[in-house]
Amino acid sequence: MCKHHRMGDFHKISLLLLVFFITSCTQKTESNSAISEVKEFEYVDKVYPLLDTKNSRWFYFSSASRPFGMVNLSPDTQIDGAWGSGYRYDIDTIKGFSHIHAWQLSGVSVMPVTFSKDSEQAIYTDFYSKFSHKQEEVSPGYHQITLERYQIEATLSSTQRIGFHQYSFPKGREKGILFNLNTILGSCENSEGSLSKIDDKSISGSVVALSTHRRPKPVKIYFYAELDKSFDEIRNDKNTGNYLLKFNGDTEKLLMKVAISYTSVENAIQNLEAELPHWNFKKVVKESKEEWNSLLGRIEIKGGSSKAQKRFYTDLWHALQGRRVISDYNGTYPDYSGDSLRIGNLPLNKDGRPKFKHYNSDSFWGAQWTINTLWGLVYPEIMEEFSSSLMQYYKDGGIVPRGPSGGNYTYVMTGASSTPFIVSAIQKGIVTEKLDSLYFAMKKNHMRGGIMEKAGYEHDTKMGGGLSYYIDKGYVPYPLPDGEFGSHQDGASLTLEYAYQDWTLAQLAAKLGYKEDEAYFKERAQNYKNVFNAASGWMQPKDVFGNWSANYDPYQYQHGFIEANGAQATWFVPQDIEGLAKLMGGEKKAVQKLAVQFKTAEKLGFTSGNSHAAELHPEYRRIPINYGNQPSIQTAYIFNQLGRPDLTQFWSRKVVNKVFCGLNENTGYNGDEDQGLMGSLAVLMKIGIFQMNGGTDEDPVYQIGSPIFNSITIKLHPDYYSGETFTIFANDNSDPNFYVREMKLNDEVLYKTSINHSDITVGGKLKLQMANKPSSGYKK
Known part of the structure; x- marks a missing residue:
């Protein structure tokens, strides 16, 4: 049955789920057991809207x-x-x-x-x-x-x-x-x-x-x-x-x-x-409560404290916030991509209703580690709709946007951050039509004349992104010799970002059989190596003549790196962690380097203070890992890919317990909650699955971490996936029992700390045996 015919049945099922019971468990860490306390509730009752409102944003x-x-x-x-x-x-x-x-x-x-x-x-x-x-x-x-x-x-x-x-x-x-x-x-x-x-x-x-x-x-x-x-x-x-x-x-x-x-x-x-x-x-x-309940109820958790459950559903609620509809009920919408306002009309279904809604949205910068995964797994219809909206902007204005506002292009942040989002939707089978058209629309952004040429908020020129240097020299120089043309002209970060996004586009080229394009973008994806200085051991800016920046300090904030320092940004190679480790002298040395960064960051609470503005404060700007902003939020899961899943489990649980555990007005995301990105991150870390490359490879891979609840049931959308539910069990889970000793997928022992998208979407059970000591028997 096609997905659009089954939407009504799914919504009916979702509403029936609202009356279900959920177990709220209080952990007794002394005996590594849990006492269950059954309580009826609606999911919205677990949401605390006042979270972090002392640090609010419009x-x-x-x-x-x-x-x-x-x-x-x-x-x-x-x-x-x-x-x-x-x-x-x-x-x-x-x-x-x-x-x-x-x-x-x-x-x-x-x-x-x-x-x-x-x-x-x-x-x-x-x-x-x-x-x-x-x-x-x-x-x-x-x-x-x-x-x-x-x-x-x-x-x-x-x-x-x-x-x-x-x-x-x-x-x-x-x-x-x-x-x-x-x-x-x-x-x-x-x-x-x-x-x-x-x-x-x-x-x-x-x-x-x-x-x-x-x-x-x-x-x-x-x-x-x-x-x-x-x-x-x-x-x-x-x-x-x-x-x-x-x-x-x-x-x-x-x-x-x-x-x-x-x-x-x-x-x-x-x-x-x-x-x-x-x-x-x-x-x-x-009706508003029912609508929210329907979406929040897609994930059902058991175990953990009452506070942890409330914070979880508040995080999940934030993952569905910020980005706003701009199209009318009848499908009309404002198009400001030309010289004056044009009233556009969205395509209609046979029943005369719009096929999708059109959106206002902050950048997808960092979405590869957040909503790509959460929406793609739990809310695929939302991911499909946003992909369609992004393509509507392309049809109107000729460019796939990275952060449109009111029918306008804003050129917020940098790169082509919509590429991983749309590619992920395609690789997960969410977007299935007109893939060649989608590919060429996204490819345009990666070439001269596309959005990669524009730095942040660079409306009238196309020099600030440094794309010509990236194509000709293999890196974006810092400082850019052409002048100042916007914001975020930090060449080392731009090089890393473009290389990752090129790799994601190469995955789609491979899927569609564009072999020459696949080879071309895979080669560009290796450009990250051009800003790694083996002598210093860090990613480092280069000037236009190829000289490394003098007196380089990897902890200097926003010196060649966007909203980050070199220590944080060095790990922004999600497409090739093994290649990065080789540059560092091997996996063992890479593990040691990253572990030291985490130990140092722990002393500052893993964030640059409790607000985005605090990142510039002398006390916080030298932090080597920052879970208050997007550039280094993937780092705990890098250990999985370096053969040390125990350190992924150790540090991801530490970050959750420090950064994403509060439930008050003074704290919550400790930095830059860009329209659901940090809320999504918190949800993923708490349920213990994460996608390093944004889910853009064939049959996307989920890294397994350390879930904080005894069980997590994801209700799969029947219009997109064949399974009904996928449940993660974390047996004997507690504060000291955060290591995963044994894993079984549908009762078969797993010997690696990852599973594929297809493993989840057919439905089933992932059983994790938690313990206070790590296992040594898992492969990457």
């Missing part, structure tokens, strides 16, 4: 949102700047409820208010309100909060494209809703905001999200709002340009639906009619 926090929803409705306590903005836990003032928290996009902020006749004019500029966390409730798809200044209880939920507001007003004062349409919101300024009355219960309007350093073109946002009660009038303040909807003083309860579209008011109205034709607020909250 698109980081989510509450009243559906998975990947166009609308991410939540309170804003800090509105100025992409970093440290949005919902910040330690700021006690609400500045509005905005509907869009996305990569380089923001918009449509509203605030319910009360006022007197004397204070009405002042409300346009003085409308913030204190609040208390004691009067707040947050869960996936839901946020309730009390505005202390007004004594208004505001409750928020949403569908995918509609924000749903429920307000309870106090008696005896004038009431209104302020539409703060002309303001700074996170990463960009909102301007040209306008609002018009349609009738006594509905309005429409628009606002422009002005261009940013990262998104070079403005994006227009349209909205349509309906209320369940009539408003008396709309007032517009000439100084701020903002609008106030005034209500009868007797109004105590009010519901408002706000539909968003990036194409037109008419499509915003269609979005509302399709997704939210009723006024049942409780129903929307229930």
Whole structure:
């Protein structure tokens, strides 16, 4: 049966899983046993949305949102700047409820208010309100909060494209809703905001999200709002340009639906009619919870502490966050790849529905070690949809993007990071059609004229990526002699990144029978060797004349290396760890070198402080392994490929217990949580499987680590995979029992510490016997 015919059955099965029980186990390490405590719960009840919100970022926090929803409705306590903005836990003032928290996009902020006749004019500029966390409730798809200044209880939920507001007003004062349409919101300024009355219960309007350093073109946002009660009038303040909807003083309860579209008011109205034709607020909250439960329930864990389980499902929830839908319900979407806005139309199925959704997304830089694996195994339909969206950008603008925003190219980060993502989807059998077209689209990015030529945010030129030097000389020089053309012009890192991405493209060329291309890109994939200095033992920048950088310090941050130092970046050769080890003098020496780096990094907690900004701090920038940013998050699993799986088990468990164990507002990802990448990493390390090369080889390989739970059951998607479930059992698992002594796949002994994608997707059981001493009998 084809996958699209079976989607409905799978969703029905997923919803039935919501009522299941799960065992919550408390480990007794003294006796290496576990006492099981059975408790009924819904998966969303295990999510802690406030994780790391003291270090929040505009698109980081989510509450009243559906998975990947166009609308991410939540309170804003800090509105100025992409970093440290949005919902910040330690700021006690609400500045509005905005509907869009996305990569380089923001918009449509509203605030319910009360006022007197004397204070009405002042409300346009003085409308913030204190609040208390004691009067707040947050869960996936839901946020309730009390505005202390007004004594208004505001409750928020949403569908995918509609924000749903429920307000309870106090008696005896004038009431209104302020539409703060002309303001700074996170990463960009909102301007040209306008609002018009349609009738006594509905309005429409628009606002422009002005261009940013990262998104070079403005994006227009349209909205349509309906209320369940009539408003008396709309007032517009000439100084701020903002609008106030005034209500009868007797109004105590009010519901408002706000539909968003990036194409037109008419499509915003269609979005509302399709997704939210009723006024049942409780129903929307229930349906949102069910949708989240359905996705979170794809992985069922048993064992571990209650805290560990809550953190796990919070990580899994983050893996489905950040990237946002930009297409309407009917499949229309904004295309800004040309000189002006074009309204595009996604291809439709026979039933007239879009075949996929179109997305706004931060870079896939680092996705090879995170969402490539998690989405490809647990959420293949999401991976397919994103692959289709990336190709839609190619059809419109001629380049496969690495981080599109609102129909714009942003050229965020470097390289062709979408290549491993799409190749992984193909190798796993998720994307199966028009593979030759996909190959040539991606190949374009790897050649002159493609996205590899552009450094980070290099919008108008194509020199900063140094691709011509990479092709002609086999490396990207540092400094680049042509000048400064953007961000991240760090030649040694660029060389390593391009070499890996070339290898992934070579795998697809081999699959499709393009032998000359396969040989060409495999040869380019060896370019990593050109920036390894045997004398220093590290990857090291070279100038354009081939001279190694003088007075080289492998712990100097961002000196030839992107968001990393040389010690961290030296291990960025996921396509050829054995070849890297040979350069270092053999596997034994490579193991010794990496083990010393881990021991040193452990003293600093394996991260550069607890935020991305701390990486530049003198205390943290010299750390040799950093699990707070993408460049070295694969390193614990390198030991597996060097014949020391015991060290993979040892250090991966140490990292999880230090970096990804907290469950509070002050910490969580300790750095750069780029739209689910670090959440995905945490999930993979906790279930004990990892793909070193991003799952881009034929029948992709999963390295086995040290799972922290007694059992992990992955419910396989029947539209993509033949098996029903794959369960990993970690018998006698405990804090001291983190080593794997014996492994059996479907009751057959395994003699290597890896399994293939095909081993998992047919369903089955992987049984690990955990112990406090390592095994010495496993092969690579």
